[in-house]
């Protein structure tokens with residue numbers, strides 16, 4: 054049974070904590086409910102938007118449309134051997150609770166992605182990543198529902214065209230398909246990935262290195278660096294780390310010898326956006342109620358009663374200043390609605 058709410062506040066449904074409303078809101082837990090909602094939305098002739106945990110969203114204004122949220126949470130074992138397990142998970146499952154469940158079962162592959170907010174159904178969209186791991190490394194299949202034809206589809210890992218914070222769901226299928234399930238292949242014999250950031254150092258306090266301790270180390274590092282959305286509204290990294298031509302990276306190295314450069318291939322290098330923003334003098338600064346976090350310049354924050362427009366204005370100022378100083382365009386990671 055669907056329960057449709059009218060003029061519904063999304064304050065608790067976006068991690069920036071913007072006090073905005075949508076025209077209609079409903080959850081769905083299966084295909085029948087989803088069809089019922091979509092038929093109504095088409096009859097009303099208003100825009101549709103799917104929301105998960107609202108942790109990668111910036112609403113500029115109220116949303117005069119229908120917001121729907123998946124609540125199907127089942128985790129099904131589809132196949133299991135001595136080496137691996139294959140799981141099919143409902144889109145409404147909380148991502149970090151799923152990570153915890155896998156770690157507790159000693160299934161490895163996503164422990165480095167601990168404490169990333171959001172839903173399982175959203176994880177393929179921007180191919181979530183942290184501490185040297187991307188979710189594409191363990192995704193087998195993404196199942197979707199086409200909002201025009203009402204048909205269901207399965208996309209293999211290769212079909213998803215995964216890239217750095219990118220997939221087909223941000224391009225050709227954006228606004229056309231709703232993700233209903235994601236299938237993963239996790240390992241029972243794990244190669245730990247520990248070379249990224251301070252993970253190895255953080256793990257020195259443990260006698261053994263196992264999935265539980267890696268998860269805890271990731272959680273501790275993240276808690277020490279990133280603001281908790283419950284306390285300070287934010288959407289994690291606001292910008293992507295720019296990938297630039299190697300010639301530009303070398304030029305910048307002459308000018309700024311401390312610039313961190315991660316060579317990607319013979320032509321391109323990645324530069325941390327947080328470093329550029331900090332070097333441009335934005336760390337800890339604010340414009341009105343929108344600010345740049347004092348510990349991590351890549352995170353823009355709501356200092357109290359900020360609006361989406363204020364955060365967007367700050368983001369644009371940062372983009373201009375980084376472009377002027379370094380000749381690099383910062384691309385937003387957050388979805389603007």
Ligand SMILES: Cc1cc2nc3c(=O)[nH]c(=O)nc-3n(C[C@H](O)[C@H](O)[C@H](O)COP(=O)(O)OP(=O)(O)OC[C@H]3O[C@@H](n4cnc5c(N)ncnc54)[C@H](O)[C@@H]3O)c2cc1C
Nearest residue numbers: 105106107108109170171172174175181182231232288289
């Ligand atoms: C404190 C903090 C830390 C973060 N750290 C990281 C990090 O380390 N690495 C990282 O990659 N990301 C990080 N993020 C970003 C964010 O958590 C991820 O992008 C996450 O996958 C978003 O999930 P969500 O369910 O909240 O998506 P939402 O914000 O609800 O939605 C994001 C987009 O996906 C669409 N969408 C949602 N569900 C569906 C669906 N079922 N079908 C089709 N479209 C859908 C929405 O319409 C929207 O366009 C962080 C965010 C915060 C607040």
